[in-house]
Amino acid sequence: xxxxxxxxxxxxxxxxxxxxxxxxxxxxGSPGAGKTILLTxxxxxxxxxxxxxxxxTMDETxxxxxxxxxxxxxxxxxxxxxxxLLFLDATMMRQGSLRRQSGLLLGHEEITSxxxxxxxxxxxxxxxxxxxxxxxxxxxxxxxxxxxxYDQPSRRRRAMLMFFESLTQSGCTSLVSTxxxxxxLRRAFQLxxxxxxxxxxxxxxxxxxxxxxxxxxEKMRGTAHDAQLRPYQITSTGLEVYPKDRxx
Ligand SMILES: Nc1ncnc2c1ncn2[C@@H]1O[C@H](COP(=O)(O)OP(=O)(O)OP(=O)(O)O)[C@@H](O)[C@H]1O
Ligand SMILES: [Mg+2]
Numbered sequence: 001x002x003x004x005x006x007x008x009x010x011x012x013x014x015x016x017x018x019x020x021x022x023x024x025x026x027x028x029g030s031p032g033a034g035k036t037i038l039l040t041x042x043x044x045x046x047x048x049x050x051x052x053x054x055x056x057t058m059d060e061t062x063x064x065x066x067x068x069x070x071x072x073x074x075x076x077x078x079x080x081x082x083x084x085l086l087f088l089d090a091t092m093m094r095q096g097s098l099r100r101q102s103g104l105l106l107g108h109e110e111i112t113s114x115x116x117x118x119x120x121x122x123x124x125x126x127x128x129x130x131x132x133x134x135x136x137x138x139x140x141x142x143x144x145x146x147x148x149x150y151d152q153p154s155r156r157r158r159a160m161l162m163f164f165e166s167l168t169q170s171g172c173t174s175l176v177s178t179x180x181x182x183x184x185l186r187r188a189f190q191l192x193x194x195x196x197x198x199x200x201x202x203x204x205x206x207x208x209x210x211x212x213x214x215x216x217x218e219k220m221r222g223t224a225h226d227a228q229l230r231p232y233q234i235t236s237t238g239l240e241v242y243p244k245d246r247x248x
Contacts, residue, residue: 001020001021001222001223002021003015003016003017003018003019003020003021004018004019004020004021004046004137004173005018005045005046005049006018006019006041006042006045007041007042007043007044007045007046008038008041008042008238008239008240008241009238009240009241010230010232010240010241010242010243011038011215011241011243013226013241013243013244014215014217014225014226014230014241014243015217015220015223015225015226016223016224016225019042019173019175019198019220020173020197020198020220020221020222020223021173022168022171022172022173023168023173023174023197023198023220023221023222024164024167024168024174024176024196024197024198025173025174025175025176025196025197025198025199025200025220026175026176026177026178026192026193026196026198026199026200027039027175027176027177027178027200027202028177028178028179028180028190028192028193028199028200028201028202028218029177029179029180029201029202029203029204030179030180030202030203030204031179032204033180033202033203033204033213034202034213034232034234034239035141035142035177035202036065036068036069036141036177037069037072037234037238037239038175038200038202038239039055039139039141039175039177040055040065040069040074040076040139041238041239042137042139042175043055043085043137043139044074044076044079044085046136046137047079047082047084047085048079048084050084051136051137052083052084052085052086052133052134052135052136052137053084053085053086053135053136053137053138053139054085054086054087054088054126054129054130054133054135054137054138054139054172055085055086055087055088055138055139055141056088056090056126056138056139056140056141057087057088057089057090057091057141058090058091058093058094058140058141058142058143058144058145058146059091059094059141059142059144059145060091061089061091062087062089065087065141071236072236072237072238074238080107086106086107086129086133086135087106087107088104088105088106088126088129089104089105089106090104090122090146092104093122093145093146094145094146104122104125106129111125111129112125119146119147119149119159119162119163120162122146123162123163123166126138126166126167126170127166127169127170130170130171130172131170135170135172136171136172136173137172137173137174137175138167138170138172138173138174138175139174139175139176139177140167140174140175140176140177141176141177142176142177142178142179143160143163143176143177143178143192144178144179147159147160147192153191156191157191157195160191160192160195161195163176164176164195164196164197168197176192176196178190178192180201180202180203193218193219197220197221197222198217198219198220198221198223199217199218199219199220200215200216200217200218201215201216201217201218202214202215202232203215203216203229207248212231212247213231213232213233213234214229214230214231214232214247215229215230215231215232215241216228216229216230226243228246229246229247230242230243230245230246230247231245231246231247
């Protein structure tokens with residue numbers, strides 16, 4: 001299987017060349033871990049290689065995401081203008097959103113006239129956009145808030161599975177971010193980690209008074225990968241993994 005370049009320096013080395021094509025991979029991390037940066041680097045590297053990307057924003061609007069990334073100087077607007085990177089604003093799906101009366105926005109265009117708040121509706125809309133716009137890479141950032149609408153674990157599991165299966169069937173390579181609910185190394189696994197085909201964990205912890213950032217490929221079905229904790233940094237140029245270094 002041909003690996004898909006991750007767009008993050010050093011990460012391809014942990015994965016034996018890149019993400020497995022067509023798979024749905026979960027990026028789990030605490031607040032500020034760099035999930036949005038990692039997802040953007042993935043879409044950007046695709047866009048620069050003429051693989052169209054779709055960024056689905058669930059918590060922050062595309063404008064907010066772009067503002068936060070502005071300091072990296074990536075010229076996201078240009079990629080969007082050239083049609084290589086599309087943004088779908090799905091913030092109206094959030095519980096308690098002030099935008100609940102409007103539909104999903106693809107760029108500046110409202111593509112759904114009547115808001116229907118189900119996950120199934122979002123999944124169907126995504127499948128349609130992927131086909132119509134010939135999308136090859138997709139980022140969902142984050143999946144956490146739409147899954148909060150399911151109190152019952154069994155319903156939540158079903159919705160999550162439907163979401164992941166639909167992304168896989170679309171043929172796209174997908175990254176889905178989710179919040180790490182505990183930052184300890186010895187932690188309980190989260191439901192979505194069992195259901196996705198690959199899991200990348202972004203840890204932040206304090207060791208001898210220093211904050212340490214470490215990344216770990218927890219699983220990648222069908223691929224031999226490095227499962228060690230490896231250090232990473234976020235600098236003025238973006239997020240970089242140090243694949244040969246050890247954390248402790
Ligand atoms: N120009 C920069 N130089 C160095 N570090 C930066 C820069 N810009 C952002 N950062 C770091 O990146 C972090 C934010 O990364 P990002 O938005 O990708 O995190 P996230 O995991 O998506 O967080 P959240 O869960 O809140 O969405 C900041 O907390 C900061 O530590
Ligand atoms: Mg984020």
